[in-house]
Amino acid sequence: MIRQVCFAALGALAAILVAAAPAAAQAPATFDGLRVTFCGTSGPLPVRDRAKPCVAVQAGDQLYLVDVGPEATENLMLWRLPIAKARAVFLTHLHSDHIGEVGEFNLQSWVAGRPAPLALVGPAGVEKVAAGFNLAYALDHGYRRAHHEHGAFKLPLPAGELKARVVRPRGPTAQAWRDGALTVTAIVVAHEPVTPAFAYRFDYKGRSVVISGDTRKWPGLAAGAKGADVLIHEAQNDAMTRQMAQALTATGNPRMSSLITDTLTYHTTPVEAAEVARAAGVKALVLYHLTQAGLPFFSPDAFTRGIAAVGPLDWRLASEGMTIDLPAGGTEIRYGQLSPAGSSR
Numbered sequence: 001m002i003r004q005v006c007f008a009a010l011g012a013l014a015a016i017l018v019a020a021a022p023a024a025a026q027a028p029a030t031f032d033g034l035r036v037t038f039c040g041t042s043g044p045l046p047v048r049d050r051a052k053p054c055v056a057v058q059a060g061d062q063l064y065l066v067d068v069g070p071e072a073t074e075n076l077m078l079w080r081l082p083i084a085k086a087r088a089v090f091l092t093h094l095h096s097d098h099i100g101e102v103g104e105f106n107l108q109s110w111v112a113g114r115p116a117p118l119a120l121v122g123p124a125g126v127e128k129v130a131a132g133f134n135l136a137y138a139l140d141h142g143y144r145r146a147h148h149e150h151g152a153f154k155l156p157l158p159a160g161e162l163k164a165r166v167v168r169p170r171g172p173t174a175q176a177w178r179d180g181a182l183t184v185t186a187i188v189v190a191h192e193p194v195t196p197a198f199a200y201r202f203d204y205k206g207r208s209v210v211i212s213g214d215t216r217k218w219p220g221l222a223a224g225a226k227g228a229d230v231l232i233h234e235a236q237n238d239a240m241t242r243q244m245a246q247a248l249t250a251t252g253n254p255r256m257s258s259l260i261t262d263t264l265t266y267h268t269t270p271v272e273a274a275e276v277a278r279a280a281g282v283k284a285l286v287l288y289h290l291t292q293a294g295l296p297f298f299s300p301d302a303f304t305r306g307i308a309a310v311g312p313l314d315w316r317l318a319s320e321g322m323t324i325d326l327p328a329g330g331t332e333i334r335y336g337q338l339s340p341a342g343s344s345r
Helices: 002-019 072-078 102-111 126-148 219-224 238-250 254-265 270-280
Strands: 033-040 054-059 062-066 086-090 118-122 162-166 173-179 182-191 194-204 207-211 230-235 284-290 315-317 322-327 334-337
Touching (some): 072 102, 086 173, 102 118, 102 126, 118 126, 194 219, 219 270, 230 270, 238 254, 270 284
Parallel strands (some): 062 086, 118 162
Antiparallel strands (some): 033 054, 054 062, 194 207, 322 334
16 A cells, blocks of 8 residues: 555656646647637636636747736646747736736746746836836845756846836737737727726737737727637626625625625626627637636526627637637637646547
């Protein structure tokens, strides 16, 4: 029995080490197109088995993230995404549940072998976020370099920096990034008092995906997403939100009840997200940043009630590790699911 336990423990440790292996040791990707991986799909409340908002987008062999909420970096490493290939993180806005793990992802992708600074792209204020994380992690970076840099193994400190790139739109959209065949467009959305707040549209070799970030229902997002393959849109069920607020009041927590009630003014319901998708003429809608997912009263049917009445639409709820493949130059949309070891099942 002891021998079996030892072998089981060694197997578990090996799985962890393989999952955390640098991208250089992983097999090169042969897929060309846009590949989306959901590395965080919850709202800001603590729930099991869902990280805070994070969407990974691979364009060819380069990796980009939209937001990095708490717990998301662990998912990326367990799934063996090529984090050393990360070029940029796009922040939709500067709420804590969207930026909380920027510093950790920056560190882990640098340790994995990222050869250059990580661009941190977003609205005004992103420069403060970059400077803050750089300062907070400066000693840690120095310790790791002093301990681990030897022989061919290098940890250049400049490559471990975050470099801010502020997007300042003069209209409803602005180009946020261009890298070869990839163009990323920032779309102004409505999340007041957070302003500006962005959605991002990724266009690569004839394929396109739009990620909403946080917003109330907004016509400008439908315009910016026009004709995209996939719209990934946040969703919060208002009836469930009111139910939660009432329960908090009844159990003697009026402060949290007030905070929860306030969120009704700056999020989008699943039905409204479907209406935006229909107006944009997208091929598919995926709901993410699911505020109530994982809470005791949540059920997919109740959460999405009413979507069918909006009209014909290919839609689904995001889950941790869900993938979307959009092959370059084609029209196919392929869905998959990553296992902890990084393979699709």
